[in-house]
Amino acid sequence: MCGIIGYVGKQPAASFIVEGLKRLEYRGYDSTGVAVVAEGRISVVKKIGRVAQLEQELAKRPLAGTFGMGHTRWATHGGVTDANAHPHVSSDGKIVLIHNGVIENYASMKTFLLGKGYTFQSETDTEVLGNLIAYHYAKAAESGEENRCLASVRKALRHTEGTYGIVVMCVDFPGEMVAARKGSPLIIGLGDGENIVASDVSAIVARTQSVVYLKDGEIVHLSAQEFRITTLGQSAVAPLVDRVTWSVAAAEMGAYAHFMEKEIFEQPTALENAMRGRFSEDGSTANFGGLNVSAGEFRSMESFAFCACGTALHACRVAEHMIERFARLPVECDYASEFRYRNSPLFRNTLYFVMSQSGETIDTLAALREAKRKGYKVLAVTNGVGSSIAREADGGIYQHVGPEIGVASTKAFTSQLLIGSMLALYLARMRDMSFSDGVTFVKALKGAPDLVRQALGQAPLIKAIARRYAHVRDMLFLGRLSLFPIALEGALKLKEISYVHAEGYPAAEMKHGPIALITEECPSVFFAPSGEILNKIISSMQEIKARKGPIIAIVTASVELPAGLADEIIVIPECHEAVLPIVASIPVQLLSYYIAVERGCDVDKPRNLAKSVTVE
Numbered sequence: 001m002c003g004i005i006g007y008v009g010k011q012p013a014a015s016f017i018v019e020g021l022k023r024l025e026y027r028g029y030d031s032t033g034v035a036v037v038a039e040g041r042i043s044v045v046k047k048i049g050r051v052a053q054l055e056q057e058l059a060k061r062p063l064a065g066t067f068g069m070g071h072t073r074w075a076t077h078g079g080v081t082d083a084n085a086h087p088h089v090s091s092d093g094k095i096v097l098i099h100n101g102v103i104e105n106y107a108s109m110k111t112f113l114l115g116k117g118y119t120f121q122s123e124t125d126t127e128v129l130g131n132l133i134a135y136h137y138a139k140a141a142e143s144g145e146e147n148r149c150l151a152s153v154r155k156a157l158r159h160t161e162g163t164y165g166i167v168v169m170c171v172d173f174p175g176e177m178v179a180a181r182k183g184s185p186l187i188i189g190l191g192d193g194e195n196i197v198a199s200d201v202s203a204i205v206a207r208t209q210s211v212v213y214l215k216d217g218e219i220v221h222l223s224a225q226e227f228r229i230t231t232l233g234q235s236a237v238a239p240l241v242d243r244v245t246w247s248v249a250a251a252e253m254g255a256y257a258h259f260m261e262k263e264i265f266e267q268p269t270a271l272e273n274a275m276r277g278r279f280s281e282d283g284s285t286a287n288f289g290g291l292n293v294s295a296g297e298f299r300s301m302e303s304f305a306f307c308a309c310g311t312a313l314h315a316c317r318v319a320e321h322m323i324e325r326f327a328r329l330p331v332e333c334d335y336a337s338e339f340r341y342r343n344s345p346l347f348r349n350t351l352y353f354v355m356s357q358s359g360e361t362i363d364t365l366a367a368l369r370e371a372k373r374k375g376y377k378v379l380a381v382t383n384g385v386g387s388s389i390a391r392e393a394d395g396g397i398y399q400h401v402g403p404e405i406g407v408a409s410t411k412a413f414t415s416q417l418l419i420g421s422m423l424a425l426y427l428a429r430m431r432d433m434s435f436s437d438g439v440t441f442v443k444a445l446k447g448a449p450d451l452v453r454q455a456l457g458q459a460p461l462i463k464a465i466a467r468r469y470a471h472v473r474d475m476l477f478l479g480r481l482s483l484f485p486i487a488l489e490g491a492l493k494l495k496e497i498s499y500v501h502a503e504g505y506p507a508a509e510m511k512h513g514p515i516a517l518i519t520e521e522c523p524s525v526f527f528a529p530s531g532e533i534l535n536k537i538i539s540s541m542q543e544i545k546a547r548k549g550p551i552i553a554i555v556t557a558s559v560e561l562p563a564g565l566a567d568e569i570i571v572i573p574e575c576h577e578a579v580l581p582i583v584a585s586i587p588v589q590l591l592s593y594y595i596a597v598e599r600g601c602d603v604d605k606p607r608n609l610a611k612s613v614t615v616e
């Protein structure tokens, strides 16, 4: 939800900012802009469209200077117009700012500011905040206050309700930058004679790997040489400098056509990274550092609860299946956005998990806070090192899959599935699972990367299938047990990147409604792995076939379907139950990807979406 970057240093700001925006573009991409403060002037170039279009505009209207900021927008307040694009300059021309988040009390602020003579060029809440900062700045200037850029931001934020990650510069103090956050991520990159503020590390790794993660309620005041963090209440904060462990190459597309394609094919390595060092020496269970919950406490839990959004919620639903199946413990799964308002009754000995690739999803963060408010311990499964969710959780498990840039989650999802299975193993081994079953389970998990490699080998076949079905308007994804959430995920992947209407259903439930959609033009993707209920799944396929619905079957290697039942067959390797959802995800990721490519869609930046949803 909006990418922001600010730069103070000795290098030309605009070109560096544009490079950073390219890496942040996955956060929002309906309009972009850059501002540079130089020679007593704030110069802004902004327009609707992608960073590439901004770059063309900057070639015509170059911005010279070494202090500046840039923004890539996902519209909240106000439509997608040039005027609503950021940066916004206050009507007195003193203050320029960029913002990620939503200012909830912007209307009353605006009325106040109109009364004071400030004017507005856009419909955004951001411009209102900019003018409020300008108002406090003017008052501070009158009284000759020290540090007035910082002081005016602080005063304005004390009257601000909602969420923000902001970067502010003042025309009178080139070389100074103020940034603050509440609910929207911000990091500080510490360079050599330059400092950077950005929404995430991908925008800065080309220059520096030293970062400080700003916390909610903190303000940072930076120049090219130094930075100082304080709270809104003016207490000094001792910064904790971290090192980013991945390099800029991890955030580049390389030889692939899209980030999504790259990330799909990276999954064997991503899984290896997610499990590395996480099995016990005797090879019979999983081990996690950083849980901050003792084995005894885990043992005493009577139930578990998971909250997440979107794809991450589908991973939670698989974890629910695995924990119930192997550890025989009850698990609740909820949409984070519902949990936070539902006030549902909770069991006393329940351990909460939130899952979030980014670690910044606002609904998931709010669910975490709600569970903590009720006195529960909350652990996070996240890929976002240093993210808000990672910091606020009592402990957790990092996914360690490197940056995921394609908006549609793939490698993060399968690593979440892996971690869910590892948790199930950990809990099961504390209860009834034998040593030898534990060893078998661990071996199966360790074999997952190879099985995924084999499944990826079906890519040419799946591409050909995608060509045959790319024209359809509707598609059903049907699976049972642990593959029902993978059916949900398949449908989500397809609709979000190719705009084909798709629904995921438990295969047998399909006859209670969705079967009405079935025609020759509505294919069904069936998961049909070997196992006890294969015959039931085949019966559901027959019901679709009887209504002339095309069938794309994803079967495990030993399955033989009745002749002519499926129109297309994709074979994945036989595997342990704990690994099956991971391997079965590969064909639906590939199918969605190739259909979207075939339809000419912008795979990595689907319409209306953004990678990290930091607004409610």
Ligand code: F6R
Residues within 6 Å of the ligand: 309, 310, 311, 312, 313, 355, 356, 357, 358, 359, 360, 361, 364, 407, 408, 409, 410, 492, 493, 496, 611, 612, 613
């Ligand atoms: C879909 C997708 C989204 C995210 C959801 C939660 O491909 O990526 O549904 O899963 O927005 O995001 P995180 O995991 O960052 O909390």
